[in-house]
Structure formats: structure tokens, C-alpha cells
Amino acid sequence: MDLSSEAIRSDVADTAPLNRREIADLLPEVPDWSLVDGRLHARFACKGFGDAVAFLNEVAGFAARENHFPDISIHEGRLVDVAWYTYAIGGLSRNDFVMAARLSGQLRSRQGADL
Template sequence: MDLPSEPIDPGIADTAPLTRREIADLLPEVPDWLLVDGRLSARFACRDFSGALDLLCEIARFAAQEGHLPDVGIREGRMVDVAWYSYAIGGLSQNDFIMAARLSDRLRSRRGGPL
């Protein structure tokens, strides 16, 4: 499956969260991401706080444009944590995996990718 090219489903509120089996099948498609507390998570390193803030803003613009928003935060003054989770369904959806794959592709081409 080519996750980055898959369309985002705007109607996921009427679907069930992915099963553990479905999540296990999709995880190899996003090798930079881990399952942490039921969320698809990654950490990106920046040179300093200013770089982390720039990255956070870039991620926010990207996610808003795509119409699927992550949880994001800055830790240790230079690490940007990103977690995908579909609150509308109370779990992970294929949209979360699509967005993780797209974000990894986008940032890898610019920065070198997640830690």
C-alpha cells in the first residue's frame, strides 16, 4: 500500500477504529513511527527552540491543509513530538497512518526525518 498517495477520508466519524490486527499490518508502512499509548507517535529533533517552533508551525499548516490534525508539542526546548489519533472515533484510523506517512515523506526530504 502506498499510504502517502491514499486519500484522507473526511467521513471517519461513522467508522470504527482500526483493530489491533489492522494497526499491526499498517505499522511497517510507517517505520519512523511508534505506537505509544494508542497513538501513532514520532519525535523530531531541531537545532534549537526557534527551529522547533518553526517545525511545529510547518506541521500545523500541513495538517490544516490536509484536514486531519495531530497532537503536537515541544519538549526539551528542541524536540517536536507529534501524535496522530482520531478523536472522532476514539482510536486510530487509516487517516492517521496516511498523515504519518505523508509527514515523514515531507520532513525527510527537508530535515532528515524523525529520531
């Protein structure tokens, strides 16, 4: 099953974080993302600050719809970093990978940001 089509689990707080093997198995399914400091991370380059803010808001709305939120920041006025991590379990959950896959799929057709 494609990660992006999986449902987000609401009971993730009752699960253990993914182990190294599980993370290594899932990383190839989200090729635009990498593991940075224990978080699933991607950087998006926007045309300028206004586009970066609009993109940040788009990601925030996307996350709110699923009630699973990333860390988001703007650097150098046009670079947006997005990092998925499940604080409730102190590590990565399958939800983080599902959300990364969905965001990547949604953004492939977006013109303002490039993976």
C-alpha cells in the same frame, strides 16, 4: 498502494477505530512512527527552540491542508512530538497512518528536523 498517496477520508467519524491486527499490519508502512499509548507517535529533533517552533508551525499547516490534526508538543526546547489519533472515533483511523506517511515523506528532505 503507498499510504502517502491515499486520499484522506472525510467520513471517518462514521467508521470504527482500527483493530490491533489492522494497526499491526499498517505499522511497517510508517517505520519512523511507533504506537505509544494508543497513538501513532514520532519525535523530531530540531537544532533549537526557534527551529522547533518553525517545525511545529509547518506540521500545523500540513495538517490544516488536510483537515486532520495531530497532537503536537515541544520538549526540552528542541524536541517536537507529533501524535496522530482520531478523537471522533476514539482510536486510530487509516487517516492517521496516511498522514504519518505523508509527513515522513515530506520531512525526509527537510534539514531542520530528523526522524
